[in-house]
Amino acid sequence: MSVRGLQPGFVRFERVSKSYDGVNLIVEDLDLSIAKGEFLTMLGPSGSGKTTSLMMLAGFEQATSGEIYLDDTPISHTPAHRRGIGMVFQNYALFPHMTVGENLAFPLEVRKLAKAETHRLVVRALETVQLSHLKDRKPGQLSGGQQQRVALARALIFEPTIVLMDEPLGALDKQLREHMQREIRALHRELGITMVYVTHDQSEALTMSDRVAVFGSGRIQQLASPEQLYEAPTNAFVASFIGENNTIAGELVGWGAEHSDIALRNGTVVTVRTGDLVSSDRNAIISVRPERVAVKPATTDDTTVVHTECTDLIYHGDHIRVCFDDAALGPIVAKIPNARAYELPTVGDVVSVGWSRRDAIGLKSR
Incomplete structure (x- = not known):
C-alpha cells in the first residue's frame, strides 16, 4: 500500500x-x-x-x-x-x-x-x-x-x-x-x-x-x-472505538460479498454493506453513525425506516443529540444540526427514524 x-x-x-x-x-x-x-x-x-x-x-x-x-x-x-x-x-x-x-x-x-x-x-x-x-x-x-x-x-x-x-x-x-x-x-x-x-x-x-x-x-x-x-470499519471493535456509533443487534438472514440482509428483533429486515460478516455466523450488528440517522426521513427504496420512542434531547451547540430507545431495537442516537432544530420531536413521541442503506455496515457481533 x-x-x-x-x-x-x-x-x-x-x-x-x-x-x-x-x-x-x-x-x-x-x-x-x-x-x-x-x-x-x-x-x-x-x-x-x-x-x-x-x-x-x-x-x-x-x-x-x-x-x-x-x-x-x-x-x-x-x-x-x-x-x-x-x-x-x-x-x-x-x-x-x-x-x-x-x-x-x-x-x-x-x-x-x-x-x-x-x-x-x-x-x-x-x-x-x-x-x-x-x-x-x-x-x-x-x-x-x-x-x-x-x-x-x-x-x-x-x-x-x-x-x-x-x-x-x-x-x-x-x-x-x-x-x-x-x-x-x-x-x-x-x-x-x-x-x-x-x-x-x-x-x-x-x-x-x-x-x-x-x-x-x-x-x-x-x-x-x-x-x-x-x-468503513472492518470489525465491531474499530466501529465502536472510532467516533460515535449506533450498534443495533440482529440476525444475519442473507449474506453477500457486497451487501447482506439482517433481521432486526422487531422483524424488520435491513440491507447493509457487508463488513466482516460470514455466512456461517448468524449473530450480527448494524453499525450506523449518529450523523447519518435522520428523524422522520423521506421514504425511498434506499432508506431503512424504523419506529422508536424519543427519550431525550441534549443540546451541544452546533447540534442536538436526539436519543431514542425501544425494547426491540435498543438505543439509537441521531445528531441533528442546530439549523434544523425545528424538526425535533419531543420526549415521549414515537417517530420514524432512518438511514440510507449505504451508511449501514453489517459486522460480526463481538
Whole structure:
C-alpha cells in the first residue's frame, strides 16, 4: 500500500511480539510497514500495545521476538542513542535548570558537534517552531504549548530520520491541543519527515494522520486512512472505538460479498454493506453513525425506516443529540444540526427514524 505516492518499507515491524512475563503478550505478531515521509498514528485504548510498539521502535524496550527494520537495517539490538530517532514525550522531558537554547543544544553536545554548528542548528530549530525570542528563558517560564514546541524542536534538531511522539499533547487543554495538532501537522508537511504518533484520542488521530493503525489486544485491528477507518470499519471493535456509533443487534438472514440482509428483533429486515460478516455466523450488528440517522426521513427504496420512542434531547451547540430507545431495537442516537432544530420531536413521541442503506455496515457481533 502506498500513501500519497510514498513507498512503504522505511520502517518495518516483522512478526514482532513483546511479553514482560514470558506468558502474556502485550504485542503479538506485529507486521507493520511505514513509508518514508508518512505521518502514521498508533491509536488504541490503554493496554492495547501501541505505546509498547513505539518504545520498541525507539529502543527503550526490547522485542521478545521478531525484528524491526529502519531503512532496511535491523535495529532491534541497536542502542536507542544510535538509531537516529527523535523522541517527544508527554511530559516534555525538558531540563528545568537549562534555558531553551541550552535544552536544544544538549543532544548536539552529547554528539560532540562543534560549537559553531551547534549554534547554527539551535537557531534554525528555534526558527522552525517560532520560538527564537524565548531562547534564554527556562522551561518554567513557558506555557504548556511553548514547552511542547521546545520538546519538538529538540527532537528535530539533530536531523533525525524519524520522529516518534508518545501522547505529546495529552497534558494540554482542548483549545491548545487543537492548535498544536495543526502546528505539528503543518511542520510535518513542511519538513517531509517521517512521524509516528501514539495517542488514545481518536479525534487527534483522524485529523493529523496519513494512516492510522488501530490497536486492540496487542494486534492491529485495522490499518487505513482516517476516512476509511470512519466510513468503513472492518470489525465491531474499530466501529465502536472510532467516533460515535449506533450498534443495533440482529440476525444475519442473507449474506453477500457486497451487501447482506439482517433481521432486526422487531422483524424488520435491513440491507447493509457487508463488513466482516460470514455466512456461517448468524449473530450480527448494524453499525450506523449518529450523523447519518435522520428523524422522520423521506421514504425511498434506499432508506431503512424504523419506529422508536424519543427519550431525550441534549443540546451541544452546533447540534442536538436526539436519543431514542425501544425494547426491540435498543438505543439509537441521531445528531441533528442546530439549523434544523425545528424538526425535533419531543420526549415521549414515537417517530420514524432512518438511514440510507449505504451508511449501514453489517459486522460480526463481538
